[in-house]
Structures are given as C-alpha cells and as structure tokens.
Amino acid sequence: MAVYTEVSQSDLENLLQDFQLGQLISFKGIDGGIENTNYFVTLCGEDQQESEYVLTLFEDLNQDEMPYFVELTTWLADRGCPVPFPFKDSNGIGLKTLHNRPALLQPRLPGNHIEALTAEHCQQIGAALGQFHQAGRDFYLQRQAHRGVFWWRRESQQIASKLSTEDAQLLRTEVTLFEQLREQPWNLPQGAIHGDLFHDNALFQEDKLSAILDIYNACTGYLLYDLAIVANDWCVNPDGSIDPQREQALLTAYDQVRPFEENEYLAWPQLVRTAAMRFWLSRLIPALDPNTTQKIKDPEEFRRILLQRIATPAALP
Incomplete structure (x- = not known):
C-alpha cells in the first residue's frame, strides 16, 4: 500500500456524503506497497462509536476493469472468506x-502483519486459500491475468x-516450460x-488469520499456480531454500x-518454478x-x- 494521489479533507467529506456512515474524524495515508493509493479513514457514527475504514484509489486499473473486483470480493465475503468488500452508497453503488x-x-x-512465519501460520493460510478457491471456482465473471503468460513472453x-546471457536464457526456458505445460491435456x-x-x-489477530488483503491481482487461472505463489513466499528461507515443515x-x-486432483501432482514441480520466474521478472523490470x-x-x-526449485524439484504430499 502507498500514497500516489493526495486526498484532501474536503475530497473525503464529499465522497462520504453518499455513504451516510458517519462524520469524518481523521484520515491518514498508508505507506508501503506498490500499486495503489490507500488511506485509513476514521468515522464517528450516529451512535457516537468510531469505526475504521480503508479508502483505495486505483492507480493502474480503470473503471471498466473494476466491476470484476467489486463483484469478486463481495462474492467471496458472502461465502465466508475473510476479504474486504466495498461498501455501497445510498443508491447501491460501491x-x-x-x-x-x-x-x-x-x-x-482487524489484525497485523506477521514476519516470523511458522508452520501454524502456513496451515491457516493454506486452509483459507483452499476456501477462497472453492468459493471462486463458480464465480460468474472471468478476467485474464494482467501479468500472465503473454506478458511473460513479451517482457522476457x-x-x-x-x-x-545465463539469466536471459533462464527466463526464456521457464516461459517455454510453462507454455508446454499449458499444452498438456491435464x-x-x-x-x-x-x-x-x-x-x-x-x-493475523492473536495468531489467528483475520484477513486476506489486496485482491486486485485476482484473475482466472490455475488454482495450483496461486498456491505456488504462496509456497514461494510463506515457506521460504532467506537463502531461497524451502522450509519443508x-x-x-x-x-x-x-x-x-x-x-488435489491427479494431474496437479504432475504440474506442481513446474508451477512453483513458474511462480518464482513471474515475480523475478516483475521485479527485474523496475529494478x-x-x-x-x-x-x-x-x-x-x-x-x-x-534456482532452488530447479535444483530440488517440489512435490505435493
């Protein structure tokens, strides 16, 4: 999260008039992150109780792209997934x-970010991602990945x-291997x-998962690839090796x-490599x-x- 677009008090007060959630008490930009502008907003309702909100301004996504995320987060929240969902104003517009x-x-x-990840944290996010995927399998909208295989091919x-020469070849090889995986009848x-x-x-709140945030890279894709992204972050040691526990x-x-389905056992060793390649590439470009x-x-x-995933092929349990 970060602040790229400055929002004034009058900006917020004008926006909040549509929602009738209460009077603006304070707001503060949220540092960190990469893509969007975010503010914490504190309101006081008619019952004199203060409530906390997050206002997000989207720097890259346009209005035509946004209904997918509005509908998806609402869909997931309605099915028990711990994701933030947009409030709708008095006219039903979010x-x-x-x-x-x-x-x-x-x-x-509620909750805070966790840096010292344990097996218990990984167990909780694994169960929550499974719930997310089960809820999202029959979601009625589709979206192509913003940084998917065609982007990988072009940018690499x-x-x-x-x-x-070595790194350029490594990128090309991983893009090609994923394209070959897509051609399999799996x-x-x-x-x-x-x-x-x-x-x-x-x-996490008191060591219990309380929220999954930043849904704005969501798209239609392989469920197992999403799990690979998680494994490559939540289960990794500083040297890039995987913590097996x-x-x-x-x-x-x-x-x-x-x-897991039968063919997912075949795809997993490549998908963890593909997930590592994708984020290596997306970090290389601005760097x-x-x-x-x-x-x-x-x-x-x-x-x-x-390189660790190549040297030590992954396997599903």
Whole structure:
C-alpha cells in the first residue's frame, strides 16, 4: 500500500456524503506497497462509536476493469472468506471516482502483519486459500491475468539485452516450460485466484488469520499456480531454500479443503518454478529502469528461489 494521489479533507467529506456512515474524524495515508493509493479513514457514527475504514484509489486499473473486483470480493465475503468488500452508497453503488481514479471504501479488517512465519501460520493460510478457491471456482465473471503468460513472453524478450546471457536464457526456458505445460491435456482446475497472496497481504489477530488483503491481482487461472505463489513466499528461507515443515503444513491444510486432483501432482514441480520466474521478472523490470517511480523490491530474492526449485524439484504430499 502507498500514497500516489493526495486526498484532501474536503475530497473525503464529499465522497462520504453518499455513504451516510458517519462524520469524518481523521484520515491518514498508508505507506508501503506498490500499486495503489490507500488511506485509513476514521468515522464517528450516529451512535457516537468510531469505526475504521480503508479508502483505495486505483492507480493502474480503470473503471471498466473494476466491476470484476467489486463483484469478486463481495462474492467471496458472502461465502465466508475473510476479504474486504466495498461498501455501497445510498443508491447501491460501491464503485466511486475520486481524482479521476476508481475508488472503493471498505472496512478496515482487524489484525497485523506477521514476519516470523511458522508452520501454524502456513496451515491457516493454506486452509483459507483452499476456501477462497472453492468459493471462486463458480464465480460468474472471468478476467485474464494482467501479468500472465503473454506478458511473460513479451517482457522476457524485451529485457533480455539488460541481463547476463545465463539469466536471459533462464527466463526464456521457464516461459517455454510453462507454455508446454499449458499444452498438456491435464485439464488443471481453474477459477478465481488471488494472484499475489504474499504474507504482507494477510493479517493475523492473536495468531489467528483475520484477513486476506489486496485482491486486485485476482484473475482466472490455475488454482495450483496461486498456491505456488504462496509456497514461494510463506515457506521460504532467506537463502531461497524451502522450509519443508512450513510447506507441508501449507499443502496439507489446502488439500483438506480442496483435494488435489491427479494431474496437479504432475504440474506442481513446474508451477512453483513458474511462480518464482513471474515475480523475478516483475521485479527485474523496475529494478533495471532508471526512470521508474515504482518501489523497488529485490529481484535476486526470486532468482534464488527459482534456482532452488530447479535444483530440488517440489512435490505435493
């Protein structure tokens, strides 16, 4: 989360008139993150109780793209998934516009980010992701990944001249291997996926998972690929190696909610490599761009994970 677009008190008060949730007490920009502008907003209701909200302004997504996320988060929340969902105004409209950007007002869910991840944390996020996927398999809208296979192919070619010969070849190889996987007659389960469920997109309250945040990379994709993204973040040691206890807890808990299908056992070793490649590539692009205004995250972290996944092939339990 971050602040790219400044919001004034009068901006907020004008927006809040539509919602009738109470009087504005305070608001504060949220630092961190990469893509969107976020504010904590405190309101006082008619009962004189203060309530906390999050206002998000979308810097990259346009108005035409937003209904997918409005409907998906509402769909998931209605099915018990701990995700923030947009409030609707007195006219039943959740999607607003502020400073020519799509905007949503959502509840501020309780909890804090966890840095020292344990097997218990991984067990909880595994079960929650299984629930997310089960709820999203029959979601009635579809969306192509913003940074999917066609993006990987194009960007890996464009960035190749800025890389060592070895790294450029590594990227090309992983893109090709995923394309070969897609051609297999495996009929891997697909549905709505989170697409970015790193541990800083989850909250825990008293060591219990309380929220899954930042659904705005969600799309229609392989459910197992989404799980691979989680495994490559929640279960990784600083050197890029995998903590087997944490990964076992993650995968076992997920399997208990959404049992793995036969062909997913075949696809898993490649999908964890693909997930590592995708985030290595998306971090390389701004890191190698001298004109970027994006917050830089270390691409080497995911290169190490990719090399570890190649050296030690993964397996589902």
